[in-house]
Amino acid sequence: MKSKKTILLTLAALLLLLLLLPLAALQAEVPMRGDDPAQTGVFTISLSDIRVRDPFILAEDGTYYLYAQGGNRARKDSADLGIEVYRSRDLVHWSEPKQVFARPKEGFWGKPPIWAPEVHKLDGAYFLFVTMAGRAGGRGTQILRSESPEGPFVVLGEQANTPPEQTCLDGTPWIDTDGTHLMIYCHEWCQIKDGGMLAVKMSKDWSTRLGEPTASRSLCSMPPKRRGSGLIPSRTLMSPMVRFSTG
Numbered sequence: 001m002k003s004k005k006t007i008l009l010t011l012a013a014l015l016l017l018l019l020l021l022p023l024a025a026l027q028a029e030v031p032m033r034g035d036d037p038a039q040t041g042v043f044t045i046s047l048s049d050i051r052v053r054d055p056f057i058l059a060e061d062g063t064y065y066l067y068a069q070g071g072n073r074a075r076k077d078s079a080d081l082g083i084e085v086y087r088s089r090d091l092v093h094w095s096e097p098k099q100v101f102a103r104p105k106e107g108f109w110g111k112p113p114i115w116a117p118e119v120h121k122l123d124g125a126y127f128l129f130v131t132m133a134g135r136a137g138g139r140g141t142q143i144l145r146s147e148s149p150e151g152p153f154v155v156l157g158e159q160a161n162t163p164p165e166q167t168c169l170d171g172t173p174w175i176d177t178d179g180t181h182l183m184i185y186c187h188e189w190c191q192i193k194d195g196g197m198l199a200v201k202m203s204k205d206w207s208t209r210l211g212e213p214t215a216s217r218s219l220c221s222m223p224p225k226r227r228g229s230g231l232i233p234s235r236t237l238m239s240p241m242v243r244f245s246t247g
Contacts, residue, residue, distance in 0.1 A: 042087075051072050053069075071113065085098055085100050110134050114132055131170060142160050143206050161202070182202060183206075
């Protein structure tokens with residue numbers, strides 16, 4: 001026969017186990033703050049607190065990545081503060097911004113202001129397309145590469161990826177059904193008076209233009225815009241975004 005003391009100790013151990021099981025299950029469901037950078041407690045910024053021009057969001061594995069130039073947050077768009085990313089799980093609560101690209105101070109063509117960064121996952125890597133000033137021909141789009149959506153992003157090529165004689169902005173990628181890599185971008189109205197959308201073939205690693213760009217759309221064919229009680233010709237074309245359709 002077991003002694004009374006042994007029985008009491010066994011009952012006490014079982015009671016303690018029953019009390020600890022719910023706590024262990026709770027800890028398994030809610031990781032400790034700091035164990036994972038993408039957990040509740042890191043998202044301390046409300047959407048209303050974020051100032052962003054030309055926002056772009058990449059969604060991956062349950063996390064949203066919002067990219068912006070650092071000058072947006074500083075309310076000084078000409079500031080040389082690189083590019084930052086905010087993270088969220090619900091598009092409402094966001095993390096503190098993290099810098100993913102700092103402009104090289106030497107040997108790099110691009111200068112502030114920095115415009116319209118967007119990130120795409122292509123061929124297993126992450127590519128940042130961003131517009132900068134600093135060329136004799138005016139603004140241009142630069143492509144950068146990273147192994148992570150949180151950077152750091154590295155410049156591809158020694159010069160802007162858009163043609164040097166063109167004032168360009170808002171480059172965006174497209175991979176055609178036959179595997180052809182293309183960059184779609186806007187040729188600015190301030191240089192040619194009638195803004196247009198062009199496409200240029202790119203190397204598979206997105207570092208080099210292949211051949212000359214071809215016109216995709218001219219604003220001459222677009223309907224006029226309404227201003228006040230009258231109509232004016234369309235001139236400004238920005239931020240192309242390409243979607244595939246079978247119709």
